[in-house]
Amino acid sequence: MMTPAVLALCLTFGLGLDDEPNPPSSPPTSSGIISGRVTYTGPLPPAVLNPEAATRRSPVEVDPETKGLFEAAVWIEGASIDDRPCPLDPDEPAEAEPLFVDQVNFEFLPHVLTVEAGRPVVFLNNDVANHGVTASGSTVANRFNVTTPPGGQYVHRFQSARQPVPIGCPVHVAMSAWVFVFDHPFHTVTDDQGKFRLAHLPPGRHTLFVHHPDGGFRKRIEVEVRDGETTELTIPFVAEDLRPPSRRP
CATH class of the missing domain: 2.60.40.10 (Immunoglobulins)
Known part of the structure; x- marks a missing residue:
């Protein structure tokens, strides 16, 4: 039990009565x-x-x-x-909801998409015809050419790029879209x-x-x-x- 004299000494010299230091406060966001x-x-x-x-x-x-x-x-x-926030790493799949690009009535929907690098982009085919998806980016990671039959899909994780990635269908040349890829969420x-x-x-x-x-x-x-x-x-x-x-x- 702490005596009155010891208590007074602690108060005089500012000694803490608690062994646990106060945690540093986080800076306000x-x-x-x-x-x-x-x-x-x-x-x-x-x-x-x-x-x-x-x-x-x-x-x-x-x-x-x-x-x-x-x-x-x-x-x-x-x-x-x-x-x-930390950008998503294409080499380390993060817990992020995928974004979707559909093929409906011979169009890509949406026609323009922005996405953070590494976030899954799912290309769907809810059309009645066979389609494909081509990406013609400036880097190898942003280039592909795949087939998407009716009901099919393809998932890709893009890398950040200074220019938008052109998207097309190798079967139907009138179909087009654009994907802008960033290393931040803004x-x-x-x-x-x-x-x-x-x-x-x-x-x-x-x-x-x-x-x-x-x-x-x-x-x-x-x-x-x-x-x-x-x-x-x-x-x-x-x-x-x-x-x-x-x-x-």
Whole structure:
């Protein structure tokens, strides 16, 4: 039992009465959000014929009311590696839900996909015809040519790449898609009204990129992200920005 004298000595010299030291407190996490809309107000390029489906697909789709640009990839660079979750390693499969690209009515759905490197991408065939999937990336890890019969599937883990990976079907040349692969989680694709949202961003100054591959639209913007705040942006494209690629994947 501690005597009053010993207790007074402990209090005088600041000695702890507990053998266990206080654990260090974790630094508070902080983040911000970038959201907004990508728009296009110029003329639309001609629709692309899909003979097998007897349909035409516009390579640039714009909401008639908001002028929002559909299927533009949006991402940031410049985040500190210490401020973001560890990227998925293609050599070490992580516990991440797969993303899906389906083949329906002789089209890839979605047409534009963004994914973190190493995350499984499942290519499905829910069509009535035999299909295949070709990837023509700049690296060996992002190149393949496989067959996907009705009801079949193929799973691939892409490596990060500076350019989007063109996707096609070796059986039906009108089918195409794009896969953007990043080494971080700060990426998305605009919805059918041109809207996008990037959350959990580390505060600081970042470079935001927008790329619509079928329209050739490209833009980069410096953005300041503030802790606990949402930065709203409108990113416009006009007719002079339209530069469709000369070769489809």
